[in-house]
Amino acid sequence: MSDLGPRYPTEKPVQPYIQYSYGGYLYGKYNSLFCAGCGYGIIGHLFTRMFEDEKLDPKLYPLIIGVGCYTQIVTLAHYKAQKITTLHGRAPAVATGVKMANPNLKPIVFTGDGDCLGIGGNHFIHICRRNVDCTILIFNNSIYGMTGGQSAPTTLYGAKSTTTPYKVFEERSDAVKLALAAGATYIARTTVAHPRTFLKYFKKALNHKGTSVIEVITPCLTYFGSKNLDNLGAENLGLPGNKMDTGGKMIEWIKRNTIRKNQAKFMDDNELLNRYVIGEFRYDTSKPEYSEVYAKIQKVAMGDD
Amino acid sequence: MSDKDTKRYLPEGKYIMMGNVAMAEGALAAGLNFFGGYPITPSTEVIEHLAKRLPEVGGTCLQMEDELASINAVMGASLAGAKAMTATSGPGLSLMVETISMAANLEIPFVFCDVQRVGPGSHGPVTAPHHNDIGLVRFAGHGEFQVIALAPMNCQELFDLTITAFNFAETYRCPVFILSDAYLGHIHEPVYVPSKEEVIKRVIMRELPQDYSKIYSYKDNDTGAYVIPKPPIIGTDYYPPTALQLPHTTQGLPTSNILSFMEILIEKVKSNIDKISLTEEYRLEDADIVIIAYGLPVRASYRAVDEARDMGIKVGVFRLITVWPFPDEKVREVVENCKAIIIPELNYTGFIAEQVERVKKPETPMTKIPKVGVFHHPDDILNVIKEVSK
Ligand SMILES: Cc1ncc(C[n+]2csc(CCOP(=O)(O)OP(=O)(O)O)c2C)c(N)n1
Numbered sequence: 001m002s003d004l005g006p007r008y009p010t011e012k013p014v015q016p017y018i019q020y021s022y023g024g025y026l027y028g029k030y031n032s033l034f035c036a037g038c039g040y041g042i043i044g045h046l047f048t049r050m051f052e053d054e055k056l057d058p059k060l061y062p063l064i065i066g067v068g069c070y071t072q073i074v075t076l077a078h079y080k081a082q083k084i085t086t087l088h089g090r091a092p093a094v095a096t097g098v099k100m101a102n103p104n105l106k107p108i109v110f111t112g113d114g115d116c117l118g119i120g121g122n123h124f125i126h127i128c129r130r131n132v133d134c135t136i137l138i139f140n141n142s143i144y145g146m147t148g149g150q151s152a153p154t155t156l157y158g159a160k161s162t163t164t165p166y167k168v169f170e171e172r173s174d175a176v177k178l179a180l181a182a183g184a185t186y187i188a189r190t191t192v193a194h195p196r197t198f199l200k201y202f203k204k205a206l207n208h209k210g211t212s213v214i215e216v217i218t219p220c221l222t223y224f225g226s227k228n229l230d231n232l233g234a235e236n237l238g239l240p241g242n243k244m245d246t247g248g249k250m251i252e253w254i255k256r257n258t259i260r261k262n263q264a265k266f267m268d269d270n271e272l273l274n275r276y277v278i279g280e281f282r283y284d285t286s287k288p289e290y291s292e293v294y295a296k297i298q299k300v301a302m303g304d305d
Numbered sequence: 306m307s308d309k310d311t312k313r314y315l316p317e318g319k320y321i322m323m324g325n326v327a328m329a330e331g332a333l334a335a336g337l338n339f340f341g342g343y344p345i346t347p348s349t350e351v352i353e354h355l356a357k358r359l360p361e362v363g364g365t366c367l368q369m370e371d372e373l374a375s376i377n378a379v380m381g382a383s384l385a386g387a388k389a390m391t392a393t394s395g396p397g398l399s400l401m402v403e404t405i406s407m408a409a410n411l412e413i414p415f416v417f418c419d420v421q422r423v424g425p426g427s428h429g430p431v432t433a434p435h436h437n438d439i440g441l442v443r444f445a446g447h448g449e450f451q452v453i454a455l456a457p458m459n460c461q462e463l464f465d466l467t468i469t470a471f472n473f474a475e476t477y478r479c480p481v482f483i484l485s486d487a488y489l490g491h492i493h494e495p496v497y498v499p500s501k502e503e504v505i506k507r508v509i510m511r512e513l514p515q516d517y518s519k520i521y522s523y524k525d526n527d528t529g530a531y532v533i534p535k536p537p538i539i540g541t542d543y544y545p546p547t548a549l550q551l552p553h554t555t556q557g558l559p560t561s562n563i564l565s566f567m568e569i570l571i572e573k574v575k576s577n578i579d580k581i582s583l584t585e586e587y588r589l590e591d592a593d594i595v596i597i598a599y600g601l602p603v604r605a606s607y608r609a610v611d612e613a614r615d616m617g618i619k620v621g622v623f624r625l626i627t628v629w630p631f632p633d634e635k636v637r638e639v640v641e642n643c644k645a646i647i648i649p650e651l652n653y654t655g656f657i658a659e660q661v662e663r664v665k666k667p668e669t670p671m672t673k674i675p676k677v678g679v680f681h682h683p684d685d686i687l688n689v690i691k692e693v694s695k
């Protein structure tokens with residue numbers, strides 16, 4: 001170490017936000033149940049960072065969490081945040097109830113690709129349609145991590161999973177297109193390899209009145225990475241592909257496999273097969289928010305109008 | 306007094322109300338602020354009535370995308386401090402059980418109106434009664450917990466017992482079911498609505514407690530009693546520091562002692578069975594023959610008993626208003642010295658007959674009168690009374 005000179009730290013740097021995470025607050029150290037190399041650690045810390053830096057009032061931003069590996073973000077999320085873990089796929093419906101019972105709150109929903117687009121697809125469509133004021137973060141790791149690597153509605157075409165041992169033969173579903181069609185008013189997609197962009201979008205979503213959907217592409221090293229090669233998304237190049245057996249390689253793959261929205265404009269479906277288009281897809285502040293519309297109905301019903 | 310309060314309580318007096326409407330008005334009187342539902346015959350009038358009435362009192366009534374969404378929104382609303390309810394029938398209930406068990410285990414209170422119709426499936430005589438969900442609600446979902454189920458028998462009780470149901474939900478923090486049925490839901494009967502002051506006196510309001518240190522039910526080690534704190538409210542200081550998740554200690558911290566967690570969920574209700582178990586005795590003083598009934602068949606039973614008494618047969622009715630938890634001790638006492646038991650139920654299985662079987666003496670004969678889709682005529686019961694009294 002010392003040969004390299006004083007420019008390099010000799011000790012592991014301390015993550016400044018650990019003390020604010022729930023596990024860190026309780027035990028004084030990094031505490032997570034994720035596999036080494038999983039993207040959820042990044043998301044958990046980015047969330048805590050946003051919560052701390054923006055000094056969000058925990059009593060205004062309840063955290064409503066679905067079921068998947070990401071449920072364990074509770075240990076990384078800000079210790080002050082009020083959290084509830086709900087059932088598989090039902091978080092958007094719970095958020096609707098919370099919001100309508102107390103319109104001052106702005107729920108933040110954590111949900112996964114299987115949770116939100118598979119079992120909970122219907123609730124997702126309808127919360128977007130209603131434009132209920134809340135922020136939905138969809139963590140897309142292209143696989144069911146929690147249950148051990150089964151294919152998700154988002155699993156890339158031709159990829160392998162434990163329930164598609166030959167290959168995935170279905171079209172994947174696209175959270176952004178679904179949200180666009182369903183009527184959410186702020187829609188963006190980014191990845192854990194772009195943490196600053198994520199924070200930017202997240203902040204924008206928190207300040208937006210209406211349903212915000214941010215899809216975050218994140219690596220599942222243990223199940224998706226170990227079963228697949230990094231030529232996914234580059235099928236047209238006919239490369240042999242390398243194993244994705246470390247977190248770093250998966251992040252590399254995610255970076256390579258994403259394409260900006262303005263570049264994607266010039267590409268056809270074939271070129272975009274299995275690639276992730278990132279960017280902001282809608283920002284519409286004109287559509288009225290659900291609880292505000294309902295408040296008007298209440299006024300009419302009460303005869304105050 | 307604000308305008309919305311005046312609208313919440315109907316002026317004192319007698320009204321002719323449809324059963325489903327009486328239930329909805331009872332809920333409003335009990336302080337309902339949130340209703341999430343999905344239309345299904347024969348419960349639809351509940352959501353239709355509340356869609357008009359709830360906004361008038363500053364509450365929210367949402368038609369959700371399905372029953373799964375309804376019950377989850379109800380759970381979320383209750384968590385955010387609202388008195389919340391949903392109404393459905395058998396097929397909807399089947400979809401909801403996962404969330405019912407989740408809410409029971411998180412001790413989030415809500416009231417659940419089940420207007421029972423002929424099952425199984427989604428076709429057939431859906432406007433006919435069938436007390437088939439009574440078995441399902443007893444253990445409604447995975448995990449272990451104790452529910453409370455009330456069985457009204459007329460529109461007046463649909464109003465009154467809905468208030469009781471909300472009070473039970475607030476007090477015991479468990480799912481409370483009102484077991485109505487297709488006939489009860491749709492008949493029109495006189496309902497006496499007490500004055501606003503009377504109603505308010507009856508209702509337990511949702512409020513924050515004095516002491517924030519205990520959030521979940523626990524067993525007091527000194528007295529051995531089960532203590533049930535007020536339900537937590539998200540967006541206030543009275544909320545567990547961890548996620549609301551399972552299984553948990555009294556402070557909401559994760560625990561591996563699941564056995565004692567299950568014990569608390571069940572015993573917090575069962576240990577209060579004296580207060581929860583509502584029953585009614587009709588001409589039972591010197592009865593040799595005991596009819597045990599709940600819900601709609603009680604009406605026919607009362608009539609049959611009157612007629613049989615005129616003939617000199619000593620028969621009476623023991624009526625269960627609270628069906629679950631089943632009052633073992635009370636029923637055991639009632640059937641101890643009787644010569645015969647008759648159980649008219651609106652189902653084939655005889656869910657209550659099974660329970661009575663458990664507590665009666667083995668030698669006491671028991672006759673079931675099952676009916677499905679049509680209700681008991683008093684003569685159906687009278688004939689059996691005559692038969693067993695021979
Ligand atoms: C009703 C129900 N069905 C199935 C499960 C099992 N289950 C838990 S998590 C999960 C998949 C979650 O996948 P995803 O949302 O993609 O999250 P990830 O684990 O990949 O982070 C499944 C199927 C469940 N908990 N509940």
Ligand code: SF4
Pocket residue numbers: 033034035037038039040069141145146219220221222223
């Ligand atoms: S299984 Fe996948 S998603 Fe789950 S913690 Fe491990 S790497 Fe992350």
